[in-house]
Amino acid sequence: MKKGTLIILSFLCATVLFAQRQPATDEEKYLDAMHRHITSAKLFGYVCQFSDTTLRGRLAGSEGMAQAVEIVKGYFAQWNLLPAGPDGGYIQEYPHPTVEIEEGSTMEILFPLQTGKSKETVWLHKSYPWADGWFAGNYSGNGDITAEVVYAGFGVSAPELGYDDYQGIDVKGKIVLIEGETPNRSRSADSIALWYKHTLHQTKLANAVAHGAAGMLYYWVPGPNALYQPDFIYCNITESVVEDLFLGTGKTYKETIRKIYETHKPASFHTGKKARIKMVSTYKPQATGKNILGIVKGSDPQLADEYVVISAHLDHLGMIPYHIAGANDNNASTAALLGVAEALSESAVKPKRSVLFLSLDGEEAGLTGSSWYIRHPLIPKEKIKAIVNLEQMGAGEALSAAYAAHSPHLESYLLEANNKYVHRRLYTQSSPYLTRPRTDGAVFAKAGYPVADLRSAGGGYYHHPLDNPDSINPEILQSATQWLYWLAILLADGEGL
Ligand SMILES: [Zn+2]
Structure with missing residues (x-):
């Protein structure tokens, strides 16, 4: 047998042996x-x-x-x-218990326009693409509302901390525009504990309902971590909608929220716009x-x-x-x-x-x-x-x-x-x-x-x-x-x- 053949044969044997070797350790x-x-x-x-x-x-x-x-x-x-x-x-x-949202749910913002000699107000409707403007509120009630939009900061009422976004504004029958979290940005354990319950979506939603709001535009990522209230209609919105709601008010969203953080003072106001929120939802208590x-x-x-x-x-x-x-x-x-x-x-x-x-x-x-x-x-x-x-x-x-x-x-x-x-x-x-x-x-x-x-x-x-x-x-x-x-x-x- 030639030396070359021998080498090839031994290589093949080794390969076969290796392939058959079972895991040992x-x-x-x-x-x-x-x-x-x-x-x-x-x-x-x-x-x-x-x-x-x-x-x-x-x-x-x-x-x-x-x-x-x-x-x-x-x-x-x-x-x-x-x-x-x-x-x-x-x-x-x-x-x-859960809430299932169905197609047909929509959101639009209504902008006032004064026309003609009589300066009569007509309302221009602007709709937004889903996900780039709005998401259905996961636990929204079923209904179709059109109402004035009132900016209410974080939607927090914390008398024990001397802070109330609802102070001095009337939101009865209106739609509140609020966002997640609180004006507290301290990461100290004590202050996080003090503000804790106000960070919960459930607290904010219950607070809006307690103040008589009919609905909510929630500037926050969507999710079903919420509270179901059959007569409360809401959806989640993105920043472009928030910015539109500040148009013509002489304020900007970014400056407003910056000031709230800085001063710990609410800056709630009537935006002069309306929103229409239509949510088609079914509550499933069982x-x-x-x-x-x-x-x-x-x-x-x-x-x-x-x-x-x-x-x-x-x-x-x-x-x-x-x-x-x-x-x-x-x-x-x-x-x-x-x-x-x-x-x-x-x-x-x-x-x-x-x-x-x-x-x-x-x-x-x-x-x-x-x-x-x-x-x-x-x-x-x-x-x-x-x-x-x-x-x-x-x-x-x-x-x-x-x-x-x-x-x-x-x-x-x-x-x-x-x-x-x-x-x-x-x-x-x-x-x-x-x-x-x-x-x-x-x-x-x-x-x-x-x-x-x-x-x-x-x-x-x-x-x-x-x-x-x-x-x-x-x-x-x-x-x-x-x-x-x-x-x-x-x-x-x-x-x-
Ligand atoms: Zn996850």
Whole structure:
């Protein structure tokens, strides 16, 4: 045999041997499962599946959300996750009245024009494109109103703090123009606590109703975290509409709001314009929310009744009145949760502790799923060693994590998981979670659980139709999911937790 042939033959044998070699170490077994199940193509497929218009934006309590829940449940069953719901099933159901918005909902602004010798006022109607001017108010009452628009700053009445946007203005039967947050920009814990309740959308809405307003133009991103009042009609608007409402008043929006911040004095006034808000909505008081819980059982007999929880909200905004997919918020995170659930359930080796996969409902509607869970826990709190909550895991180029200030030990796990096989730029920070909770992670942190909130960083859209699959970066989604996978393994095996 020629020397050259021999070399080729031995090379072929080595190749065959290499190809047949089974994963030997635990690490190789985990890697094998990761490469088979956590791929950008598969994860992006989940994002598209949950972003489909047939799920109608997955509003908590809606039919579209019920369908999305069935899909997640189906995957959990397919991968033999152990059901961890209340009656041996996967679902923790809870009351969740909701409002569904339908097409036919519109908003327009009416500008006065004096004409002819008699200076008679005629009203010019200006309509705006959906999403670039307005969104339906998620929890609006059903109705069609036309009324004067009164600017009322933040819509805050805080006598205990010496501040009232409604002082000196009459809004009875009128439409108030207000925005989110409060005039307080201090980040000190004390002042955040003092202003806390006035930052809530529910407080602002109730305050507008208490002052007799018939409706509201809310300069804030849309969302169902609101209060349903059958006779109160409202919608969300964007800055271009706010600027139009200031036209001809001798003021500008930017200067007005700057002065309020600077002086802490309200600057409310009648804009001289009218708005027509028509919302076609149906209240569904009997609707329910649904958390989904499935477990990959731990391998250590002593530690298997301890848990690492991976949570992500499945719900989004529903139809307002058109579809917003919520591809990054939060289908990318659902994809990551599913990717890790499948990889861990198919892995030839399992970590010591159990991993609970918790797909949450109602985050957008005021964090109702996580709030319900902490009031109705299904696993003793002390058995939960870490909660890793996922928010918007699929856009940008980097990764970030905020861990609760009371669980600083999580940081080393976050870093180590990224250093395993991911190696993305990773920003970590301790979060005191002082503001109103904006993530399910914050709800768990406030309840005393050890929590880290994970997300991808550096891109994406928020509560806007552009948050669709086109804005997803499948490569960062794959990295984020692999990061999560190693994090779950490291935490489930971690000592001293
Ligand atoms: Zn979200």
